[in-house]
Amino acid sequence: MQPNTTRPIVIQGAHVVTMDAGRAEYRRGHVVVEGNRIVAVGAGEPRGYADATLVDGTGCVLTPGLVNTHHHLYQWITRGLAVDHTLFEWLTTLYPVWGGIDADAVHVAAKGALAHLVRTGCTTSTDHHYVVPRDGGDVFGAEIAAAADVGVRFHPCRGSMDLGASAGGLPPDHVVEDLDTILVESQRAVERWHDPSFGSMLRIALAPCSPFSVSTELLKQSAVLARDLGVRLHTHLAETLDEQDFCMERFGCNPVQYMESLDWTGPDVWYAHAVHLDDRDIGVLAASGTGAAHCPTSNARLGAGIARAADLYAAGVPLGLGVDGAASNESCCMLEEAHHAALFARARSGPRAMTVRQSLELATVGGARVLGRENEIGSLEVGKLADLALWRIDTLAHAGITDPVAALVLGSQPPLELLLIDGREVVRRDEVRTVDETSVAAEVAAAHDALVAKAG
Numbered sequence: 119m120q121p122n123t124t125r126p127i128v129i130q131g132a133h134v135v136t137m138d139a140g141r142a143e144y145r146r147g148h149v150v151v152e153g154n155r156i157v158a159v160g161a162g163e164p165r166g167y168a169d170a171t172l173v174d175g176t177g178c179v180l181t182p183g184l185v186n187t188h189h190h191l192y193q194w195i196t197r198g199l200a201v202d203h204t205l206f207e208w209l210t211t212l213y214p215v216w217g218g219i220d221a222d223a224v225h226v227a228a229k230g231a232l233a234h235l236v237r238t239g240c241t242t243s244t245d246h247h248y249v250v251p252r253d254g255g256d257v258f259g260a261e262i263a264a265a266a267d268v269g270v271r272f273h274p275c276r277g278s279m280d281l282g283a284s285a286g287g288l289p290p291d292h293v294v295e296d297l298d299t300i301l302v303e304s305q306r307a308v309e310r311w312h313d314p315s316f317g318s319m320l321r322i323a324l325a326p327c328s329p330f331s332v333s334t335e336l337l338k339q340s341a342v343l344a345r346d347l348g349v350r351l352h353t354h355l356a357e358t359l360d361e362q363d364f365c366m367e368r369f370g371c372n373p374v375q376y377m378e379s380l381d382w383t384g385p386d387v388w389y390a391h392a393v394h395l396d397d398r399d400i401g402v403l404a405a406s407g408t409g410a411a412h413c414p415t416s417n418a419r420l421g422a423g424i425a426r427a428a429d430l431y432a433a434g435v436p437l438g439l440g441v442d443g444a445a446s447n448e449s450c451c452m453l454e455e456a457h458h459a460a461l462f463a464r465a466r467s468g469p470r471a472m473t474v475r476q477s478l479e480l481a482t483v484g485g486a487r488v489l490g491r492e493n494e495i496g497s498l499e500v501g502k503l504a505d506l507a508l509w510r511i512d513t514l515a516h517a518g519i520t521d522p523v524a525a526l527v528l529g530s531q532p533p534l535e536l537l538l539i540d541g542r543e544v545v546r547r548d549e550v551r552t553v554d555e556t557s558v559a560a561e562v563a564a565a566h567d568a569l570v571a572k573a574g
Contacts (some may be wrong), residue, residue, distance in 0.1 A: 124171070125169055125170055125171050126150055126151060126152045126157070126167055126169070126170040126171070127150070127151040127152075127170060127171045127173060127504075127538070127541070128148060128149075128150050128151075128164060128167050128170040128171070128172050128173065129148060129149050129150075129151075129173040129175050129180060129506075129508060129536070130146075130147070130148040130162075130163050130164065130172070130173070130174070130175055131146055131148075131163075131174055131175040131176040131178075132146070132147065132148075132175025132176070132178040132179060132180040132508060133145055133146070133147070133178070133179045133180065133522040134147035134148070134149060134159065134179075134180045134498065135179060135180065135181045135182075135475075135478070135498075135522070135523060136159060136182075136497055136498040136499065137181070137182050137478070137479060137482045137483045137496060137497040137498065138497045138498070138499050141475065141479075143523075144159075144160065144161040144162075145161075146161070146162065147159070147160060147161050147162070147180070148160060148161075148162065148163055148164045148175075149180060149498055149506065150164050150167060150170070151504040151506075151538065151541050152541075153504075153541055154317060154503055154504050154540040154541035154542075155501060155502070155503065155504055155541070156498060156499060156500055156501065156502050156503070156504050156506075157500060158500065159498050159499060159500060173508070173536060175508055175535075176512075177510060177511065177512030178508050178509055178510050178511060178512070178535055179508075179509050179511055179522040179523070179525070179526055180498070180506060180507070180508050180509075181239070181478065181482065181498075181506065181507050181509065181526070182241075182482040182483065182495065182496055182497050182498055182505065182506055182507070183239065183240065183241025183242065183482070183495065183505035183506055183507050183537065183538075183539065184238070184239045184240045184241065184242075184439075184452040184453070184456075184481045184482060184485070184507065185240070185241070185242045185243075185438060185439075185481065185482060185484075185485025185486050185488075185489065185495065185496060186235060186240050186242065186243040186244060186439070186440055186441055186452055186485065187244055187388065187390075187409075187411035187438035187439060187440045187485045187488045187489065188244060188246060188352075188390040188391075188411035188413055188440025188441070188442055189231070189235075189243055189244055189245045189246065189440060189441055189442065189443065189450075190245065190246055190247070190442065190443030190444070190445070191224070191227055191228040191231045191232065191245045191247070191261055191264075191443075191444075192216065192219055192223070192224050192227045192228065192247060192249065192257070192261070192443075193216075193227070193231075193443035193444045193445035193446075194227040194228070194230045194231035194234075194444040194450075194562065195223060195226065195227040195230070195562055195565045195566040195569055196212060196215055196216065196444070196445045196566070196569065196570075197444050197445055197448045197566075198448060199211065199212060199215065199445060199570075200212055200445075203420075204358070204360070204420065204421060205357060205358045205360065205420045205422060206288065206358075206360050208420060208445075208446065209288050209289075210288060212445060213249075213288065213289050213290055213293065214290060214573050215569060215570065215573040216249045216293065217249070217251055217289075217290050217292060217293045217573075218251070218569050218572040218573055219249060219251060219254055219257065219569065220251065220253070220254040220255050220257065221254060221255035221256050221257050221259070221260040222255075222260070222565075223565050223568075223569055224247075224254075224257045224260040224261055224264075225260035225261065225263060225264050226264075226558075226561045226562055226564075226565040227562065227565065228245070228260065228261035228264035228265065229264040229267055229268060229553060229558055229561070230558050230559070230561070230562040231444055231450065232264060232265055232268040232270050233268050233550050233552075233553050233555060233558055234450060235270070235441070235450060235452065236268060236269075236270055236537055236539070236544050236545055236550060237534060237537075237545055237548065237550060238450070238451040238452045238453055238454075238531065238534075239452055239453060239507040239509070239534060239537065240270070240452045241270065241271055241495070241505035241506075241507070241537065241538075241539045241544075242270070242271040242272075242273065242485070242486070242489070242491070242495055242505065243265075243270055243271070243272060243273070244272075244273040244274070244275060244323070244352070244411075244440070244489070245261060245272070245273070245274045245275060246275045246277050246325050246327075246352060246354075246390065247261060247274060247275065247276070247277050248277025248278055248279055248325065248326075248327040248331075249277075249279075249289075249293050250277075250278070250279075250293065250294075250295055250303075251292060251293050252292055252293075258274065258276060258307055261274060262274060262311060262320065265320070266319075267552065267553055268544070268550070268552050268553055269539055269540075269542060269544045269552045270539060270544070271318075271319050271495070271505065271539060271540065272319065272320050272321075273320075273321050273322075273323060273489055274311075274320075274322060274323075275322070275323040275324065275325035275352045276303070276304050276307040276308070276322060276323070276324055276325060277325040277326070277327055278295060278300040278304065278324075278325070278326050278327065278332065278336065278340070279293065279294040279295070279326070279327045279331040279332055280294055280295060280296060280297050280300060280332055280333050280336050281294065281330070281331050281332055281333055282294040287330065287331045287332075288330060288331055289331055294331075297333065297335060297336055297339070300326075300336060300340075301339055301340070301343060304324050304340065304343060305343060305347065307322055308322045308324075308347045308349055309347075312347075312349060314348065316494060317494065317503055317540070319540065321349070321350075321489075322349055323344070323349055323350040323351060323352050324340050324343060324344040324347075324349060324350075324351055324352070325351070325352040325353055326340050326353055327353065327354060328353060328354040328355070328357075328361070329353075329355070329361065329364065329365055329368075329369075329373060329376060329377075330361060330364050334380065337353075337377075337380045337382060338380050338381070341380065341381050341382055344386070345386070349386075350386045350387070350388070350489070350490060351382060351386060351387045351388075352387070352388055352389075352390065353377075353382070353389060353390070354389070354390045354391060355373050355374070355377060355389035355390065355391065355392060356372075356373045356374060356389065356391060356392050356393055356394045356395055356399070357390070357391035357393055357394075357417070357422050358393070358394070358420075358422045358423070359394060359423070361373060361394075362394050372396070372399070373394075374395065374398075374399040374402055374403070375399075377389075378402055383402060383403070383406040383408045384406050384407060384408060385406070385407035385408070385409075385436075385490070386490070387406075387408045387409065388408065388409030388410060388411060388436070388438075388488050388489075389403075389408065389409070389410050389411070390410075390411045390413065390440060390442070391410075391411070391412075391413055391416075391417060391422065391425065391442075392410040392411075392412070392425055392430070393417055393422050393423045393424070393425045394423060395425075395426060395430075400426065400429055400430060400433050400435065401433065403430070403433070403435045404430075404433040404434050404435050407436065408435070408436070409435065409436035409437065409438065409487070409488035410425075410430055410435055410436070410437050410438075410488070411438055411439070411440035411488065412425050412427050412430075412437060412438065412439050412440065412455075412459060412480065413439070413440045413441070413442040413447070413455070414427070414439075414455060414458035414459050414462045415441065415442070415447045415449065415454060415455060415458050416440075416441070416442030416443070416446040416447040418458070418462070419446050419447055420446050424462045424465065424466045425462075426466070426467075427459055427462070427463050427472065427480075428463045428466070428467045428471040428472050429467070431472070431476065431480070436484070436487045436488045437480055437484050437488070438480055438481075438484045438485030438486075438487070438488035438489070439452065439455040439456060439459060439480050439481050439484070439485060440455070441454075441455055451531060452481055453481070453526065453527070453531045454531070455481065456477045456478055456480065456481040456526075456527050457477070457527055457528065459472065459477040459480055459481075460472050460473070460474055460476075460477035460527060460528070463477075474521070474523050474524050474526075474527040474528060475523055477527055478523060478526065478527055482496045482497065483496035483497045484496070503540060503541075504538050504540060504541035505538065505539050505540065506537075506538050507534060507536070507537050508534070508535040508536040508537070509526055509532045509533070509534060509535065510532055510533040510534075510535045511525045511526070511529075511532050513532065513533060515529060515530050515532065516529050516530075516532050533547070533548050534547075534548050535547060535548075
């Protein structure tokens, strides 16, 4: 998607939440966008933009676009299955279904999931795609095409598994790959798609799935390859107590200690979930700059536990939010993650454990930091990319709530008046403008029925 090259866009009259270093807010402020950059932010109305496109933000709160740091887009067509299972039960139930995906199914699922995600204020999303059926076609390219259709800033992670059921892993053998194939295809994905430039709409990471579905050698060699190629590393870690037991029995240490021994810590690494951490683990993440994607809704759906998000935040660990896969979080709503992050932190650690502004920080500049893009996105500042969300809080559900940020984080999701990604209008008045929602919904329903029928 090309940057906006038309007239400047002036949004004024909104409560502006900048998330800049000083956490400035303007009760009736403005943001000016030229092309794909923010060129002015401040109080009142800007001067010198008589020829601009004016957006009246009265009754709205303006925030940076939300950043989703963990997802599995292909799962959008397998929602509502295994709804009362533990993680390992859920995986063994769904792997046979997921084994039937192909590039066409992944494209439909990704388009549906991303179209819904932008309606929840998300402007940048990762994806962790690790199911690669042998006869499934170019599943990774399919989701990249879907992201371009929707217009979202995209960080897909080339996932992998090399431990099938016959080797003691959980997934069926036909959805895992051998080590050499994984390394070749991972390098090919980076060389084909990764764009490291400022303002990039597409960056690739390498992402072996988890300690219980990949070999030690795959983790080691993926780390070397990623650093040779200059891309980030991602994996699931410390999600459940079952995983903790697995690592202790198999490797004689806990998950973080295991990853630390394989050079899987550092500012180029982030873990999904990070639920079961001790004080030493948190210290390792903080000292090394290793990030974490907090997924409170999915962790609750699967009964995995409540992450020590307040402790991670206090320690200075790069911390963002993730909706996780739609098969373990049917709502996939970024504002809901901010809502649950605040509530679960307080449920675990007391009423002052996390403020509403801190939870919104995790959803914006915190997520940008996890992805290494805090100098480009995550806050409303001059020179940054024009990724922003304008929320209407003057309707029945939110009118009269004193604090606009509390209305956003603690209330139900308000109508999304406008979403700009790279300066382009992607959502207007709660309607996605880049794809036809009705058509996509029909495609999703058909793909779901076909995939479930295929699994028998």
